[in-house]
Amino acid sequence: MLSAQSLACRRGRRLLFRGLELRLSPGSIHCLRGPNGGGKTSLLRILAGLSRPAEGQVLWNDAPLDARSRAGIVYIGHANALKDDLSLGEALDFLGRLGGQGGDCEGALARLGLASRRQAPVRTLSQGQRRRGALARLALDEGGSAARCWLLDEPYEALDAASAAALSALIEAHAARGGAVLLASHQPLTLAGAREIDLQRWSALA
Numbered sequence: 018m019l020s021a022q023s024l025a026c027r028r029g030r031r032l033l034f035r036g037l038e039l040r041l042s043p044g045s046i047h048c049l050r051g052p053n054g055g056g057k058t059s060l061l062r063i064l065a066g067l068s069r070p071a072e073g074q075v076l077w078n079d080a081p082l083d084a085r086s087r088a089g090i091v092y093i094g095h096a097n098a099l100k101d102d103l104s105l106g107e108a109l110d111f112l113g114r115l116g117g118q119g120g121d122c123e124g125a126l127a128r129l130g131l132a133s134r135r136q137a138p139v140r141t142l143s144q145g146q147r148r149r150g151a152l153a154r155l156a157l158d159e160g161g162s163a164a165r166c167w168l169l170d171e172p173y174e175a176l177d178a179a180s181a182a183a184l185s186a187l188i189e190a191h192a193a194r195g196g197a198v199l200l201a202s203h204q205p206l207t208l209a210g211a212r213e214i215d216l217q218r219w220s221a222l223a
C-alpha cells in the first residue's frame with residue numbers, strides 16, 4: 018500500500034535519519050517508536066505527502082505518491098484541526114468532506130462516545146473530547162469501500178481508558194478490513210498483530 022525507499026529527513030541543519038525503508042501492507046498495524054525529537058512526526062508528515070524528504074521517495078502501490086493517491090491516506094497529527102467556531106458535528110463533517118470520506122458523522126461521533134456533544138461548539142470541549150472528535154474521522158472510514166492508510170501521531174494522547182479502547186477497536190477493525198495503520202506512540206500498546214518500528218535504526222543523530 019504505502020512504502021518508503023531510502024528516505025532521509027533534514028530539519029534545519031540537522032539530519033534526523035537516513036536510508037529509511039518501510040512497507041505498510043494491507044492489513045498491517047505498525048507502531049513507530051523513538052525518543053523525543055527523533056523524527057517520528059517528521060516521518061509521518063513525509064509519508065502523508067505534507068513535507069518533502071531530503072532523499073528518497075514515498076510510493077503508493079509502487080508508484081510515486083501524488084495528489085490523487087494522497088486521497089488514500091488519512092493523517093491525524095498532533096493538532097486536531099477542528100474549527101473552534103463550528104459545532105463538533107459541523108467540524109467533523111467539514112474534515113470528512115475535505116478528506117473525501119463519506120460516512121455518517123453522527124455514528125462516527127457515537128463510536129467515540131461523543132453523541133451528546135454533536136451540537137457543542139468545538140471551543141467548549143475538553144482536550145480529550147477534541148482529540149476524540151478528531152479521531153472520529155477514522156470511524157467515518159468504517160462504511161467506505163476503499164481501504165485507506167491511517168497515519169496517526171500520538172493518537173492515544175489525552176484519551177481516557179474507554180476512549181483508548183474504542184480507538185484500539187477502530188484500528189484493529191480497520192486492519193481486519195484490509196487497511197494499513199502506522200501510529201507514533203510513546204505508550205505501551207496491545208494492538209492485535211501490531212509490529213514495532215524503531216526509528217533509531219536509521220537515526221543520523223549523534
Ligand SMILES: Nc1ncnc2c1ncn2[C@@H]1O[C@H](COP(=O)(O)OP(=O)(O)OP(=O)(O)O)[C@@H](O)[C@H]1O
Nearest residue numbers: 028029033051052053054055056057058059060201
Ligand atoms: N519546523 C522546524 N524547523 C526546524 N526544526 C524542526 C522543525 N520541526 C521540528 N524540528 C526539529 O526536528 C526534530 C524532530 O522533530 P519531530 O517532531 O519529528 O520529533 P518526534 O520524534 O515526533 O518528537 P516527539 O516524540 O517529541 O513528538 C526535533 O529536533 C525538532 O526540534
